[in-house]
Amino acid sequence: MNWDSIIGHTVTIANLRAMLQADRMPHALLFAGPEGVGKMLTAGVLSAALLCESADKPCGRCPSCRQFAQNNHPDFSLIRPEGASIRIEQIRALQHQVSLVPYLGDRRVVVIENSDKMTTQAANSLLKVLEEPPGHAVFILVTARRQMLLDTIISRCLTVGFQAQPWQELLAALVAKGYPAREAEVAVRLGNGKMGTALGLLEPDGLRIRDQAFALVAALTDSRGQALWTLPEELEKYTRQDVLELLHYVTLLLRDILVYRVNREQSLLFNIDLAGQLAEQALYWEETALLAAFGRIRQAERALTGNGNIRLVLEALLIHIMEMMKGGQHFASSSGSAI
Ligand SMILES: [Zn+2]
Incomplete structure (x- = not known):
């Protein structure tokens, strides 16, 4: 060093x-x-x-x-x-x-x-x-x-x-250190100019929480919806910090979907490695639901920072997002007020 x-x-x-x-x-x-x-x-x-x-x-x-x-x-x-x-x-x-x-x-x-x-x-x-x-x-x-x-x-x-530093500078430095360009670019984008974060993402399994976040986003648009209801239980193994990180990535993913819906420009995505999947997700999400979801995620983050029960907070969040996506038809009666 x-x-x-x-x-x-x-x-x-x-x-x-x-x-x-x-x-x-x-x-x-x-x-x-x-x-x-x-x-x-x-x-x-x-x-x-x-x-x-x-x-x-x-x-x-x-x-x-x-x-x-x-x-x-x-x-x-x-x-x-x-x-x-x-x-x-x-x-x-x-x-x-x-x-x-x-x-x-x-x-x-x-x-x-x-x-x-x-x-x-x-x-x-x-x-x-x-x-x-x-x-x-x-x-x-x-x-x-x-x-x-x-x-x-x-x-x-x-x-x-x-x-935080310009993406291009960090990317060049990581490639010079021997990281593959494609993986380095994903890490730099997700780390948003923060070298420490980018290096963490480049470690083996470094994208684990981001990938889990994408599984969650994808489960929300899966018409069978089964995967969604086992998720909060799975996530109970996560620490509070992990769940906050997960919600951070859910926000970045939804933001990317919004960007893609607005101008179909891949170069603006944080999750550049998931461009194909995000383009598909963009077919299912309405702008209003995305914008409302950002607010709900903020609320969940506040609840978690204030010691809210991880499972209850996540379930309430998912229910709210599902309601927004489906116009409140299917889940309105089961909506809890855990957050
Ligand atoms: Zn010395």
């Missing part, structure tokens, strides 16, 4: 490397930008570079780089939510650790992943550390929800912004 592992973000990387070279790294950085664009990867490379003992940082060979690669560097701490939040106990333990003299080199580096998940007490405790950081410490806070952080914390950090 080195600077070359990071794709895109060229200006950001150049700035970080210049600060590193000049030994002018601020005590606290805030990596802010959408999920899946490479913030954590960059935080990892920068941490290794800050701790590296060679001139060409990170060299990947010195004792520090080796320990970092094995996830047991004594001067590196990664803090992430335990359960739903980052608790004050975690920050207190960190506070003690960073106050100690570095063990291997002359720095201690702390990465706080999903730093917006700190409880108020934890955030206030971190703020005290950031107000008077030990001279040897560098903090890298990472967040996709910068607005959730205390203003007082934000003002103590140098914000480094990360954005």
Whole structure:
């Protein structure tokens, strides 16, 4: 893992490397930008570079780089939510650790992943550390929800912004890394410019949830309708996060069907690999039903984020969509109000 592992973000990387070279790294950085664009990867490379003992940082060979690669560097701490939040106990333990003299080199580096998940007490405790950081410490806070952080914390950090990148750039980079062009294009489109997401989709079985989402969409237009009613049961094995991801893909699929109905333009599809199937689906879906479905999916997502029962929420969603598609003839009487 080195600077070359990071794709895109060229200006950001150049700035970080210049600060590193000049030994002018601020005590606290805030990596802010959408999920899946490479913030954590960059935080990892920068941490290794800050701790590296060679001139060409990170060299990947010195004792520090080796320990970092094995996830047991004594001067590196990664803090992430335990359960739903980052608790004050975690920050207190960190506070003690960073106050100690570095063990291997002359720095201690702390990465706080999903730093917006700190409880108020934890955030206030971190703020005290950031107000008077030990001279040897560098903090890298990472967040996709910068607005959730205390203003007082934000003002103590140098914000480094990360954005989703142009599809063509990511595609070229993935092909250069040796991924087949066709699969890479599907991943880049579905990941919508987010490298981390695209790489996840390129893993074996990476399209599993997207494919399940398509099965669901297809089941909705299957006149026999049988597959549909066994789905919520099957999906009970999914985690809440998986179901939210599934609904995200259902939205992308319905969006593609809408696009196809409007102008039959394949190049605008997210799910480019399913173009043929989506063209067929477009025969069954009316624009009004598609637009209404988007609203229902949003509602289901809110219910799931708020701990709604996965099966009940999905069943209610499917019933509503079926009603919209069939003008309410068949399922009106069985419509529940679970969401
Ligand atoms: Zn090194």
